[in-house]
Amino acid sequence: MQEVKMKVDGMTCRSCVKSIEGSLEQIGVEGKVDFDEGTVHVQYDESKLQLNDIQEVIRSRGYEVTN
Numbered sequence: 001m002q003e004v005k006m007k008v009d010g011m012t013c014r015s016c017v018k019s020i021e022g023s024l025e026q027i028g029v030e031g032k033v034d035f036d037e038g039t040v041h042v043q044y045d046e047s048k049l050q051l052n053d054i055q056e057v058i059r060s061r062g063y064e065v066t067n
């Protein structure tokens with residue numbers, strides 16, 4: 001398992017947390033979003049996914065993500 005914490009910009013209401021965590025769940029990634037901090041902490045299987053795949057999912061929901 002790989003663990004990475006990234007910065008997320010563009011979350012304007014607290015439901016954005018669920019939006020991001022739900023979209024990550026759909027690709028088999030356990031993600032925990034901290035709204036106040038503006039971060040997402042992810043755990044994923046690096047033999048199945050790359051960090052870029054995870055970032056693309058977050059970006060497709062309209063957020064900025066940087067590591």
Ligand code: 9UX
Nearest residue numbers: 012013014015016019
């Ligand atoms: Mo709130 Mo976030 O209405 O994608 S859910 S801004």
